[in-house]
Amino acid sequence: MKINNPYLNSANSIWVRGNLHTHTSISDGAFSPQDTITRYASLGYQFLMFSEHDLIAPANGLDTKGMVIIQGNEITDEGPHLLHVNAKKKVEPYSDRQKVLDEIQKDSGFAIISHPNWEEDFNHCPQEFLETWEHYTGIEIYNGIVRRLPGNPCATDRWDLLLSQGKFVWGYANDDAHWDENFGVAWNVAQVEKLTLENVLNALKNGNFYTSTGVEIEKITVNSNTISLTTSNAKKIAVIVDYGRRIKEVQGNSICYEISDTFPYSYIRFECWGEGESQAWTQPFRLV
Numbered sequence: 503m504k505i506n507n508p509y510l511n512s513a514n515s516i517w518v519r520g521n522l523h524t525h526t527s528i529s530d531g532a533f534s535p536q537d538t539i540t541r542y543a544s545l546g547y548q549f550l551m552f553s554e555h556d557l558i559a560p561a562n563g564l565d566t567k568g569m570v571i572i573q574g575n576e577i578t579d580e581g582p583h584l585l586h587v588n589a590k591k592k593v594e595p596y597s598d599r600q601k602v603l604d605e606i607q608k609d610s611g612f613a614i615i616s617h618p619n620w621e622e623d624f625n626h627c628p629q630e631f632l633e634t635w636e637h638y639t640g641i642e643i644y645n646g647i648v649r650r651l652p653g654n655p656c657a658t659d660r661w662d663l664l665l666s667q668g669k670f671v672w673g674y675a676n677d678d679a680h681w682d683e684n685f686g687v688a689w690n691v692a693q694v695e696k697l698t699l700e701n702v703l704n705a706l707k708n709g710n711f712y713t714s715t716g717v718e719i720e721k722i723t724v725n726s727n728t729i730s731l732t733t734s735n736a737k738k739i740a741v742i743v744d745y746g747r748r749i750k751e752v753q754g755n756s757i758c759y760e761i762s763d764t765f766p767y768s769y770i771r772f773e774c775w776g777e778g779e780s781q782a783w784t785q786p787f788r789l790v
């Protein structure tokens with residue numbers, strides 16, 4: 503049994519926080535790009551992606567307030583929405599979304615499927631699409647604006663189904679910021695040795711990040727068959743395996759979980775529960 507650890511076992515790494523799903527007044531958001539940057543910087547974010555609807559808004563000339571700005575686009579028309587991360591050129595919203603995903607890969611960016619459980623049928627993106635599409639890196643397992651819209655902001659159900667079928671994709675959490683109340687709801691925390699655009703993109707593409715709505719993970723380490731997790735403010739940590747099965751819960755802010763050689767599951771991930779509705783989700787550790 504080998505644990506595929508997406509995290510760096512490095513003492514020199516830092517955690518940096520960011521949002522990959524942001525609309526401004528250039529599309530249907532309430533605030534200008536500069537006001538949006540200022541708001542996120544004041545919340546302590548270190549990276550931010552603008553994701554207007556079907557257009558790339560260049561960030562030239564803006565005061566980034568020390569944040570890394572990622573160029574992006576939310577492919578919107580003609581089908582389920584998806585985020586084009588590190589968009590260098592605009593990809594048209596072809597109704598054939600596989601063609602969109604192929605174009606994003608050619609552009610050397612990567613794709614994240616937006617809010618799968620949005621809308622009154624909880625089915626903005628049907629599961630059969632998620633199962634058959636190729637060339638996307640992950641899905642939004644939490645989308646902040648869906649707290650205030652029909653559907654479920656959380657999509658860990660979709661994620662566990664994919665992971666259990668061997669479709670190994672990462673879970674992202676984003677605000678989908680449009681209005682004041684959407685800012686700072688859900689974020690990604692990437693592990694990097696230094697804050698640069700390249701390092702942040704690599705971490706986000708390779709699963710070297712966790713997602714949160716308020717719980718802070720301080721340390722994730724893997725030693726032989728044991729995964730250890732320390733948080734600053736979790737009250738309970740749950741161990742999740744195939745098909746979302748919760749095989750253990752511990753009270754408190756940390757856990758050391760030893761995986762036996764006969765462990766009958768294909769992956770393991772951790773959900774940390776804090777005050778109120780706050781949570782953090784690790785990426786899955788694949789067991790091979």
Ligand SMILES: [Zn+2]
Nearest residue numbers: 576583616617
């Ligand atoms: Zn959307």
Ligand SMILES: [Zn+2]
Nearest residue numbers: 523525576678
């Ligand atoms: Zn959006």
